[in-house]
Amino acid sequence: MEPENLTRVSEFILLGLSEEPEQQPLIFRLFLSMYLIAVSGNLLIILAVSSDSHLHTPMYFFLCNLSLVDICFTSTTVPKMLVNIQTQSKVITYAGCISQMYFFLLFAMLDVFLLTVMAYDRFVAICHPLHYTVIMNPRLCGLLVLVSWIMSSLNSLLESLMVLRLSFCADLEIPHFICELNQMVQLACSDTFLNNMVLYFVTVLLGGGPFAGILYSYCKIVSCIRRIPSAQGKYKAFSTCASHLSIVSLFYSTSLGVYLSSAATHSSQSSAVASVMYTVVTPMLNPFIYSLRNKDIKSALQRFSEMTAIKGTNILRLKKCP
Numbered sequence: 001m002e003p004e005n006l007t008r009v010s011e012f013i014l015l016g017l018s019e020e021p022e023q024q025p026l027i028f029r030l031f032l033s034m035y036l037i038a039v040s041g042n043l044l045i046i047l048a049v050s051s052d053s054h055l056h057t058p059m060y061f062f063l064c065n066l067s068l069v070d071i072c073f074t075s076t077t078v079p080k081m082l083v084n085i086q087t088q089s090k091v092i093t094y095a096g097c098i099s100q101m102y103f104f105l106l107f108a109m110l111d112v113f114l115l116t117v118m119a120y121d122r123f124v125a126i127c128h129p130l131h132y133t134v135i136m137n138p139r140l141c142g143l144l145v146l147v148s149w150i151m152s153s154l155n156s157l158l159e160s161l162m163v164l165r166l167s168f169c170a171d172l173e174i175p176h177f178i179c180e181l182n183q184m185v186q187l188a189c190s191d192t193f194l195n196n197m198v199l200y201f202v203t204v205l206l207g208g209g210p211f212a213g214i215l216y217s218y219c220k221i222v223s224c225i226r227r228i229p230s231a232q233g234k235y236k237a238f239s240t241c242a243s244h245l246s247i248v249s250l251f252y253s254t255s256l257g258v259y260l261s262s263a264a265t266h267s268s269q270s271s272a273v274a275s276v277m278y279t280v281v282t283p284m285l286n287p288f289i290y291s292l293r294n295k296d297i298k299s300a301l302q303r304f305s306e307m308t309a310i311k312g313t314n315i316l317r318l319k320k321c322p
Contacts (some may be wrong), residue, residue, distance in 0.1 A: 059121055
């Protein structure tokens with residue numbers, strides 16, 4: 001089979017989670033519900049933190065950024081999937097596929113970096129409480145987020161440019177609901193050795209490095225908590241990082257689950273189903289984890305809802321006035 005030149009490739013076929021027509025309405029309703037919950041939940045976190053001056057601290061600054069990234073992360077993949085199901089079309093243009101892959105990698109890597117930055121923030125808060133405000137000053141917080149964006153953008157750009165150099169055969173079917181990097185590389189007819197080397201190198205460096213940083217931070221945190229004499233002090237110190245630890249555990253356990261499921265079954269379809277966990281489910285659950293386990297967020301959400309209700313009542317009264 002003669003390989004088709006990259007410049008002549010105009011579109012790919014996203015096979016999605018299932019090819020059974022009777023399952024499409026259920027998948028559409030399920031993903032639409034999860035998407036709306038993820039967007040509204042993360043948006044509520046951003047609005048609650050922004051409207052409450054008591055939460056204008058480094059911890060909640062990073063949480064706002066994580067919520068924003070999660071909104072963008074799910075918006076990169078789910079809307080296109082919903083449109084494809086609704087229109088009964090599985091086509092995505094070549095430019096659209098490369099764009100989706102770029103932004104998917106960008107926001108996925110940003111999630112990793114922000115979780116690492118949040119772990120460092122909790123380490124400073126618990127192990128160096130007297131110097132916390134000095135170390136985690138607004139300039140450093142802004143710089144950490146900026147560096148996270150720059151590193152993620154450079155990684156996404158590199159991976160996307162590496163895909164642009166590939167040529168593809170006539171088989172342009174992607175057994176996934178998104179243009180996933182690994183699937184794109186597997187479809188290529190040209191030599192992918194360099195792509196695989198870059199992918200493994202980036203995974204070890206930008207995936208393993210932050211994970212090692214998180215582990216180191218929590219090892220130091222546990223060590224510091226154990227030295228606190230009172231049980232109440234230990235509980236208070238642990239409660240400040242319990243929500244973040246839950247999110248980190250959820251993110252990395254689902255990512256590891258996707259890897260293990262794809263390695264065990266060697267099925268792209270199974271890998272696509274498993275990847276739903278970290279692409280949709282994790283961003284959907286993050287707001288619930290923080291709102292249920294964090295008293296400050298609970299109070300802020302309550303005040304925000306009360307304030308919104310009062311404003312709505314005042315607007316109705318003004319409309320009734322002649």
